[in-house]
Amino acid sequence: MLSKIGRSGGTMSLFAVVAAHKVAATVATASMLLGAGVVYDGLYGSAMATVTGVVDGDTIDVLYKGEVDRVRLLNVNTPETVDPDKPVECMGPEASDYLKSRLPAGTEVRLERDKETKDGYGRYLAAVFLGDELVNAEIARQGLGVAMSVAPNTKYLAPVQQAQVEAQQAGRGLYSSDVDCTVPAKVGQLEESATEVLAEQPTATATLASFDWHADDLGAVLATAVTLRQLLDGDTTAFPLLPHAGADVISLQARVRDASAELDQAVDTNTSARAAQQKRLDDAAEEAARKAAEEAARKAAEEAAREAAEEAAREAAQEAATRRAAEQSAAAAAEATRRSASAGSSTRSSTATKTAAPTQSSGGSSSGSSGYTGCRSYAPGGKSWTPIPCPSR
Structure with missing residues (x-):
C-alpha cells in the first residue's frame, strides 16, 4: 500500500523529525515550526491534517500539504472489512461506520507519531486526536477494536487498553x-x-x-x-x-x-x-x-x-x-297285517258259510252252480277249487 496516494515526485515525510542535536531531552517547551500546518512536538512530532475518507475501522486517509496520505491508527486493531483475502469479520462494518461518524470528510485532526513512522504496507502510523480526544482509544471503548502494539510503538497503548477494559466490563461491541x-x-x-x-x-x-x-x-x-x-x-x-x-x-x-x-x-x-x-x-x-x-x-x-x-x-x-x-x-305294516287278518277271518267265515251249501263233486270240488264269487284256490287240473281269503290291498 502506498504511503502517498496520487503523489508525484519525491517522497515527503508526514512527520518531520527534528534533527538538530542541540535539542535537549529535557526541553519542556517544544520548538514550533509554523507553516503548512505542521507542528513538531519534541522528538515524536505531531501534524494537523484534514480527513478525506475512512478506509476501515482503523485506517483513514488525510490531506496533508496538498497530498493524500493513508494513516493506520496506532495501538488499536479492528475487525477486517476490506481485505480481499478475508471475509468481513464480526463488528468490522460497525467499526468502519463508527469511525465515519466521528471523522467525516473535512474533519481536522491532530496526528501524533511514535518511534516508527510507517508500517510494512507503507502507511503512516499515528495517534489520531479529535480535539483532546484520542480516537484510537474511543474505538476500543465502543468495543469495536482491541488494543495492540508492534514494538517499539507503545506510546498510546495504555489508554487503548484501558478503553478496551471498559468496553469488556460494559459488554459493548465485540463483548456484547x-x-x-x-x-x-x-x-x-x-x-x-x-x-x-x-x-x-x-x-x-x-x-x-x-x-x-x-x-x-x-x-x-x-x-x-x-x-x-x-x-x-x-x-x-x-x-x-x-x-x-x-x-x-x-x-x-x-x-x-x-x-x-x-x-x-x-x-x-x-x-x-x-x-x-x-x-x-x-x-x-x-x-x-x-x-x-x-x-x-x-x-x-x-x-x-x-x-x-x-x-x-x-x-x-x-x-x-x-x-x-x-x-x-x-x-x-302291523295295521295292514291286522286288517289282513281281520279280512281273512271275515272271509273264511263267509266262505265257510257259502261253501257249506254247494254240492261237492265226486272229485272233491264244488259245483259251478254254488254261486261263490270270492277268491278261490284251484286244485291241479282246475276242475275243483276251494274258497280262500282275498289278499288285502
Missing part, C-alpha cells in the same frame, strides 16, 4: 451478548438453545417419534457446541478470539463444555427412555397378540362346539325321523 455474530453471543445462544431443548425431554410414555424428534433436536444443538469448541480452540491472536484472549477464552470454553456435557447426558437419557418405551410397546403388543390368540382359540372352540352340536342335532333329527319312519312303517 446481544450481537449475534460475537463470540459471547454465540455461547449465550448455545446455552439458551440447550436450556430449551433439555426442557423438551418427552415423557416416559411418549410416542417413539417424539423421542426421535428430540434426538434430532439434541443433535442439532450438539453440532453447534462442536463448532463453538473448535472456534474457541482457534487462534487467539486473530479475530474473533482476539478480544477474548486469556481468561475470557477459558471462561467461554468452560461454558461450552458445561452445555455440551448436559446435552450429552440428555442424549443418553433420551436413548434409554426410548428403549424403555420400545420395550413397553413390544410387551404390550405381545400381550395383545397373546390375548388375541386366546380369544381366537376360544371363538374357534365355540364355533367348533356349535357346529358339533348342530351336527349332532341334525344326526339326532335324522335318526328320530328314521325311527319315526320305521315306527310308522312298522305301524302301517
